[in-house]
Amino acid sequence: MLRGHALAAVRGDRRLFAGLEFALDAGELLYVNGPNGSGKTTLLRMICGLVAPAEGAILWHGEDIRAVGDAYRADMAYLGHLPGVKDELSGLENLRINCRLAGRDPSGAELARALGEMGLDGLEDLPAKVLSQGQRRRVGLARLRLSRARLWVLDEPYVALDRAAVELLQAQIRGHLARGGLAVLTTHQQVEMDAGTTRELRLGI
Amino acid sequence: MGATGLLSGTRYVLARDLTLAGRRVTDVLTTLFFFVIVVSLFPLGVGPEAGTLRAIAPGILWVAALLATMLSLGRLFTADHLDGTLEQMLLSPQPLSLIVLGKVAAHWLVTGAPLVLMSPLLGLQFGLSGAPLGVLMLTLLLGTPVLSLIGAMGAALTLGLRGGGALISLLVLPLYVPVLIFGAGAVEAVASGLEADAHLSLLGALLVLALCFGPWVTAAALRISLE
Amino acid sequence: MAPNWFKYASPASFYPLAGRLVPWFGAAAALLTVLGLYLGFFVAPTDYKQGEAYRIIFIHVPAAWMSMFIYLVMAFYAGLGLVFNTRLSAFMARSLAPTGALFTFIALWTGALWGKPMWGAWWVWDARLTSELILLFLYLGYMSLQAAIEDPRRAARASGLLALIGAVNVPIIYFSVQWWNTLHQGASISMSQGSTMAATMLTAMLVMTLAFWMYTIAVVLTRVRCEILERERHSEWVAEIAAREAR
Numbered sequence: 001m002l003r004g005h006a007l008a009a010v011r012g013d014r015r016l017f018a019g020l021e022f023a024l025d026a027g028e029l030l031y032v033n034g035p036n037g038s039g040k041t042t043l044l045r046m047i048c049g050l051v052a053p054a055e056g057a058i059l060w061h062g063e064d065i066r067a068v069g070d071a072y073r074a075d076m077a078y079l080g081h082l083p084g085v086k087d088e089l090s091g092l093e094n095l096r097i098n099c100r101l102a103g104r105d106p107s108g109a110e111l112a113r114a115l116g117e118m119g120l121d122g123l124e125d126l127p128a129k130v131l132s133q134g135q136r137r138r139v140g141l142a143r144l145r146l147s148r149a150r151l152w153v154l155d156e157p158y159v160a161l162d163r164a165a166v167e168l169l170q171a172q173i174r175g176h177l178a179r180g181g182l183a184v185l186t187t188h189q190q191v192e193m194d195a196g197t198t199r200e201l202r203l204g205i
Numbered sequence: 206m207g208a209t210g211l212l213s214g215t216r217y218v219l220a221r222d223l224t225l226a227g228r229r230v231t232d233v234l235t236t237l238f239f240f241v242i243v244v245s246l247f248p249l250g251v252g253p254e255a256g257t258l259r260a261i262a263p264g265i266l267w268v269a270a271l272l273a274t275m276l277s278l279g280r281l282f283t284a285d286h287l288d289g290t291l292e293q294m295l296l297s298p299q300p301l302s303l304i305v306l307g308k309v310a311a312h313w314l315v316t317g318a319p320l321v322l323m324s325p326l327l328g329l330q331f332g333l334s335g336a337p338l339g340v341l342m343l344t345l346l347l348g349t350p351v352l353s354l355i356g357a358m359g360a361a362l363t364l365g366l367r368g369g370g371a372l373i374s375l376l377v378l379p380l381y382v383p384v385l386i387f388g389a390g391a392v393e394a395v396a397s398g399l400e401a402d403a404h405l406s407l408l409g410a411l412l413v414l415a416l417c418f419g420p421w422v423t424a425a426a427l428r429i430s431l432e
Numbered sequence: 433m434a435p436n437w438f439k440y441a442s443p444a445s446f447y448p449l450a451g452r453l454v455p456w457f458g459a460a461a462a463l464l465t466v467l468g469l470y471l472g473f474f475v476a477p478t479d480y481k482q483g484e485a486y487r488i489i490f491i492h493v494p495a496a497w498m499s500m501f502i503y504l505v506m507a508f509y510a511g512l513g514l515v516f517n518t519r520l521s522a523f524m525a526r527s528l529a530p531t532g533a534l535f536t537f538i539a540l541w542t543g544a545l546w547g548k549p550m551w552g553a554w555w556v557w558d559a560r561l562t563s564e565l566i567l568l569f570l571y572l573g574y575m576s577l578q579a580a581i582e583d584p585r586r587a588a589r590a591s592g593l594l595a596l597i598g599a600v601n602v603p604i605i606y607f608s609v610q611w612w613n614t615l616h617q618g619a620s621i622s623m624s625q626g627s628t629m630a631a632t633m634l635t636a637m638l639v640m641t642l643a644f645w646m647y648t649i650a651v652v653l654t655r656v657r658c659e660i661l662e663r664e665r666h667s668e669w670v671a672e673i674a675a676r677e678a679r
Contacts, residue, residue, distance in 0.1 A: 052432065073296050083288070
C-alpha cells in the first residue's frame with residue numbers, strides 16, 4: 001500500500017541515504033531507526049510529502065503521493081517534533097482546529113472525550129500555556145484518537161511522555177494496526193510493539 | 206459531519222486567527238500605534254505649514270500604511286511555524302491556498318482594517334476634509350488587502366531566515382509601488398478637484414489580481430520554505 | 433534537436449562546453465565595445481540641441497535595455513528551474529542577477545550624468561529613471577534572498593519564485609510609474625524629439641547592445657562554471673578535473 005522506491009535524500013551537499021526501499025501493507029508498522037543525523041526525520045517528512053525526494057518516489061496505492069495530493073493528505077496523519085499546540089488556545093480549541101485542518105469536524109462532546117481519554121479530564125478549557133510539556137504533547141496526540149487516517153506517521157511520539165501516556169499511545173497504535181491501519185514510527189526509546197507485523201528499516205549504516 | 210465546503214479551510218483558519226488576535230490585543234494595537242506615530246512625526250519634521258501638510262498628506266498616510274503593514278508581516282506565519290501548526294496546515298486535505306486566504310483575511314482584519322478606520326482622523330490633522338477624506342478611506346479599503354496579500358508572499362519566502370524582517374522589506378516594498386501610486390494618487394486627484402475613478406478602478410484591478418494569484422503563490426512559497 | 437538540449441542540461445557536460453565558449457564571447461564583447469564606442473563617440477553626429485553630452489546615451493540606453501531584458505531572461509530560467517526541476521536553469525538564473533544589477537546601476541549612473549547637463553540636477557524623478565531604480569531594488573531583493581538561505585535547493589526555488597513574482601510585477605510597476613509621472617508632469621529625459629535619430633546613432637546603440645550581450649553571456653557562463661564546480665565538488669568528474677589541474 002505504502003511503498004518507497006529508490007529513495008535518496010540530500011541535505012546541503014551531504015547525502016543522507018540513497019537507494020532506500022520499503023513496503024508496508026495494511027496492519028503493518030514500519031519502525032525506522034538509526035543514529036542521530038541519519039535522516040529519520042527527513043524520511044518521515046518525505047513520506048508525508050513535506051520534502052520532495054532527491055531521487056525516487058513514494059507510492060500510495062501505486063500512485064506517486066506528489067500526484068495524489070489532497071486525497072493522500074486526507075488519508076494520512078503526521079505527528080512531528082512540534083505538537084502543533086497554540087499557547088493562547090485551550091486544549092479543546094487546539095484539538096478542534098487540528099481536527100478541522102485534518103478534514104474532520106467532531107462535536108464538542110467527542111473532543112472532550114478524546115481529551116479525557118488522554119488523561120486531560122478537567123483541563124480541556126485551560127489555555128495550553130499553563131499546561132506542562134507532557135500535557136501539551138497529550139493535547140497534540142489526542143488528535144490521533146479522532147483521526148480516520150489510514151496511515152499514521154509518528155516522529156518520536158514518546159518524547160516528554162510519562163509511563164502512563166506511553167502505554168496509552170501504544171495501545172492506540174495497536175488498535176490502529178488491528179483495524180488495518182498503517183504506521184511509520186521513529187523512536188529512541190526501547191518500545192515493544194507486539195501487534196501486527198513490525199518491519200524495521202535501519203538508516204545510516 | 207466532516208469538514209465540507211470549499212471555503213471551510215478558509216473559515217476555520219480565519220476564526221482561529223481572530224480568536225488568537227483577540228487574546229493578544231497588544232499585537233494589534235502595536236501596529237495601529239505605529240501607524241499613528243509615524244504619521245504624527247511628519248509635521249514635526251516638515252513644519253506645521255497647513256498648505257504643505259495638506260499637499261503631502263496622501264503620500265504620508267499611504268507610506269505609513271505600507272510600513273505599518275510590513276511591520277506586522279513577520280507575525281503572519283512565524284508563530285504557526287514555530288509551534289508546528291504550519292506543518293499541519295501544509296498536510297491538510299484542504300487546499301493550502303484557501304487556508305492561506307483565511308490567514309491573510311485575518312491579517313487584514315487585524316492590521317489593515319484598523320488603519321482604514323483610523324485614517325480619517327489622521328487626515329483631519331493634515332487638513333484634509335470632505336471628499337478627499339472619503340476617498341482616502343476608500344483607497345485604503347481597496348489597497349490594504351493588496352498589501353496583506355503581497356506581503357504574505359514575502360513572509361512565506363523569508364520564513365525562518367536570519368534577518369527576515371529587514372529582508373521582507375527589501376522583497377515587498379518595491380512590489381508595493383503600484384498600490385502606493387494609485388492609492389495616494391486618487392486622494393491627490395480629488396483634493397485638486399479631479400476625478401479619481403481611474404485610480405480607483407486600477408486599485409480594484411490590483412486587488413482582484415492579488416486575490417487570484419496571491420494565496421496560490423504564497424502556498425507555493427510556504428511549501429518551498431518548509432521543505 | 434531535443435536530445436542535445438537535454439545532454440547539455442546536465443552540469444557535467446555543460447561545464448566543458450561553457451569553458452570552450454567563454455573566450456569567444458569575451459573576445460566578441462571586447463571587439464564590439466570598441467566598435468560601438470568608436471561609432472558613438474566619433475562617427476555619430478553632434479546633437480544640435482544637446483551638444484556632445486548626449487553621447488552618454490550610447491552606454492545609457494543599451495544598459496537600460498539590458499537591465500530589463502536580463503530580468504526577464506532570469507525569470508524565464510527561474511520558471512524553467514521550478515517547473516522542470518533542472519539545476520542548470522537555477523544556476524543560470526542565479527548567475528544572471530549580478531550582471532543585471534550591474535547594468536541597472538550603470539543605467540542609473542549614466543542617467544544621472546546625463547541629467548546634470550540637461551536639467552541641471554543629478555537626479556530627476558523621471559519615469560524611466562524611477563522604474564530603473566525600482567528594478568535595482570528588485571535585483572537586490574532577489575540576490576539578498578539567495579544569500580540569506582543556506583540550503584542551496586531552497587535558495588534556488590524560493591528566489592526562482594520571487595523572480596517570477598517580480599517579472600509579473602515589472603510591467604505593472606512600469607505602467608504605474610509612467611502614470612504617476614504624467615499626472616505630475618514630471619521631467620522627462622528624451623532624445624530631442626524633432627530631429628529623427630541619425631542612422632549611425634541607432635547603429636552605434638545596437639552595436640553596444642550586442643557588445644553588452646556578449647559580455648553578459650561570457651560572464652554568466654563563467655559564473656555558472658564556478659557554481660557547478662562548487663555544487664558538484666563531491667562528484668567524480670570534478671575530482672578528475674581537480675586532479676588534472678593539479679598536475
